[in-house]
Amino acid sequence: MSFVGRSVLISGAAMGIGLATAGRFLEHGADVWLADRDERALASACGDLPLARRDRAIVLDVTNEDDWADAASRIATAGGLDVLINNAGRGHFRMLADTSLAEWREIRAVNVDALFLGTRAVLPMLDASGSGAIVNVASIRGMTSGPGSGSYSAAKGAARMFGKAAALEFAALGNGVRVNTVNPGLIDTPLSRAVFNDPAASARRLADIPLGRAGTAEEVADAIVFLASDAAAYITGAEVTIDGGQTAG
Numbered sequence: 001m002s003f004v005g006r007s008v009l010i011s012g013a014a015m016g017i018g019l020a021t022a023g024r025f026l027e028h029g030a031d032v033w034l035a036d037r038d039e040r041a042l043a044s045a046c047g048d049l050p051l052a053r054r055d056r057a058i059v060l061d062v063t064n065e066d067d068w069a070d071a072a073s074r075i076a077t078a079g080g081l082d083v084l085i086n087n088a089g090r091g092h093f094r095m096l097a098d099t100s101l102a103e104w105r106e107i108r109a110v111n112v113d114a115l116f117l118g119t120r121a122v123l124p125m126l127d128a129s130g131s132g133a134i135v136n137v138a139s140i141r142g143m144t145s146g147p148g149s150g151s152y153s154a155a156k157g158a159a160r161m162f163g164k165a166a167a168l169e170f171a172a173l174g175n176g177v178r179v180n181t182v183n184p185g186l187i188d189t190p191l192s193r194a195v196f197n198d199p200a201a202s203a204r205r206l207a208d209i210p211l212g213r214a215g216t217a218e219e220v221a222d223a224i225v226f227l228a229s230d231a232a233a234y235i236t237g238a239e240v241t242i243d244g245g246q247t248a249g
């Protein structure tokens with residue numbers, strides 16, 4: 001699998017799944033743009049990835065339309081974009097009755113509105129690419145929910161449908177842009193660290209996973225890279241679930 005000569009933008013690239021995905025694309029020869037709102041973590045991510053270029057770091061809040069416009073114009077000036085990975089997202093654990101409208105909107109903004117903003121901002125470049133691809137990172141929490149997961153589940157469920165809608169629109173336009181979604185289960189990243197820091201919560205969560213362990217960020221990254229690659233040229237509007245079998249039963 002080669003991404004030599006292709007340009008890839010990854011949101012939420014400073015840590016976790018985004019960082020692992022950046023590492024994989026770099027190994028496959030891509031020109032990788034790392035975007036994150038956490039400037040310090042982004043700088044340290046660029047230092048951790050031997051192949052990363054510091055001039056490819058973009059400080060961006062995925063919920064901000066102007067930030068996307070600035071990022072798109074910077075990338076266009078540098079030669080264009082072939083792949084967008086909409087990975088940035090945030091968890092939220094609170095019962096619906098205790099969730100404020102502001103929190104609800106914040107979770108929706110980062111987990112689903114951002115996919116729309118990012119896609120729209122870079123679409124002209126993906127159109128021009130001829131082999132454009134988008135991979136969105138949703139969650140198994142967008143497939144099944146539970147007490148305390150309402151706002152996150154609603155946003156991730158919408159993210160899954162956004163991927164299908166965009167895939168069908170772009171297929172109808174004939175611009176060659178494919179859109180697919182990954183649904184991670186429990187993955188060991190800074191986002192899920194609270195689970196692993198609590199032995200009882202961790203044992204409960206692991207008991208639900210047929211493979212008996214959490215996934216790694218690299219295991220999600222491998223699925224993302226595959227969906228963005230030419231090996232997946234006939235796959236669009238699809239979803240890959242990476243959850244150790246959790247949602248199979």
Ligand SMILES: NC(=O)c1ccc[n+]([C@@H]2O[C@H](COP(=O)([O-])OP(=O)(O)OC[C@H]3O[C@@H](n4cnc5c(N)ncnc54)[C@H](O)[C@@H]3O)[C@@H](O)[C@H]2O)c1
Pocket residue numbers: 011012013014015016017018035036037038041060061062063087088089090091110137138139140183184185186187188189190191192
């Ligand atoms: N870790 C899991 O168990 C798990 C499970 C299912 C889905 N996911 C999804 O995977 C994606 C990545 O999660 P992760 O576990 O790597 O999380 P993480 O918290 O380890 O990393 C997320 C990154 O996104 C960045 N980010 C957050 N909000 C942002 C914003 N508004 N603008 C720009 N950057 C922003 C953070 O600064 C951070 O660098 C998310 O969409 C998450 O919902 C994670």
